[in-house]
Amino acid sequence: MIDPRILREDPDRVRAAQAKRGLSDDVVDRALAADTARREAITTFESRRGEQKRLGKLIPQAQGEEKTALLTRTKALAAQVKEAEAAQAVAEEEWRQSLLSIPNLAADEVPAGGEDDFVVLETVGTPATFDFEPRDHVELGRMLGAIDLERGAKVSGSRFYFLTGVGAELEFALINLANETAREFGFTQVIAPSMVKPRAMDGTGFLGQAADDVYRIEGQDMYLVGTSEVPMAAYHSDEILDGSSLPLRYAAFSPCFRKEAGSHGKDTKGIIRVHWFDKVEMFVYTTVEDSYAEHQRLLSIEKAFLDKLELAYQVIDTAAGDLGLSAQRKFDCEAWIPTQGKYRELTSTSNCTEFQTRRLDTRGRFTTADGGTELKAIATLNGTLCAVPRAIVAILETHQQADGSVKVPQALQKWLGREVLEPVTGG
């Protein structure tokens, strides 16, 4: 949720932000009207309620006719109060809904436009070249006995897989490396629940434009999370955090579930786009002022991780129209996938500023210059440390050799206990 004060005091800024994302600004007018209506309704209710309370106090001391008269008046008033209260609730809800439907205001630096209007900030490493015909990760996975897509489909359906043998070992190695990296950078490790209540899902903005991608548990009013950003954002909901304890940096492991609705035909082969995968996600609570530097920090950690995997990648500044509901700015790290001849998203980091904490009611208590304290909205940020399947895809394809074996990046060797993954079947 954006700051209601910005909407009231500078609606044109919100209109401009909507335009930048390619969205209508109707909702701005709707929200402004709702705000006015809401305040009127509050005034009406409060004046009636105030009178009711004043008169009510007189009743216990009143006697005889005076008391009867008072009761008649307060009884009528009670009905009015009830009515005014209901009207206020309606106005309040309309205001809330219109405000909730406004996405976070994109940063000035964010490129305008849609999915294809990103700006490449940086290219790191050189895409791998081969003196043989490189195999895709599906074939390599089969040769190594690492990825079993056929049985994944048999047991669970399309976009499911078993990681077996070195595939499973590779996941654990990646998780270990991610956790080691998290530790180096001062993150508290967390294992987060991947089923959440609607509050958490909605608070992180995933029941908005992304709702189609979310699995709901039948008959339970619970959801499977698509990322541990969801439980981690809700982790401190309804809390007032000690400002001096910030930043709070978490690295949360969880399985992630995505319907991938509307992606029919995209990445149908392999494990680039799957309904379930494991991920270690960085999640940070900090002040809004510090969030911009923290965002850069998360990006640098993601880059450091990709460097450890010895991958070639580019960093893009996502265009406004391709930002999530909550994000103010988003950087994606896209690794080179040899058999696709292009860069594909491996990690992503977003600064959600105060958008999520306003929805989930997380604030910070800070000491002011004069020694007092004040409550302020704080910022949340998230960033992928390692999304396992895509990391595996990039590693297998990048480090493959002519015979179908795969060189293990140095940083993973101690976790895998070997320098090369050897095929278990012929090519």
Next chain:
RNA sequence: GGAGGCGUCGCCUAGUCCGGUCGAUGGCGCCCGCCUGCUAAGCGGGUUGAGGAUAAAACCUCUCGCGGGUUCAAAUCCCGCCGCCUCCGCCA
């Protein structure tokens, strides 16, 4: 899943049977001030959060786990839900 108990403004706690001077008691902690060579003790005051109003205040409304209901009036009575604890059953 069955039975019972509990949920009060940071923590503890009074109040709930018998609705209105509880529009929330006291203690601890914390903050400000006084006092005392310093410190401690002592004394006085302050200390939930949200919203409305205002130049800013004063002020007003809401907030006793959450949501309804009864009533002129609800922390208090009634209904539903959630969470925690204890016992039983079941189980990785």
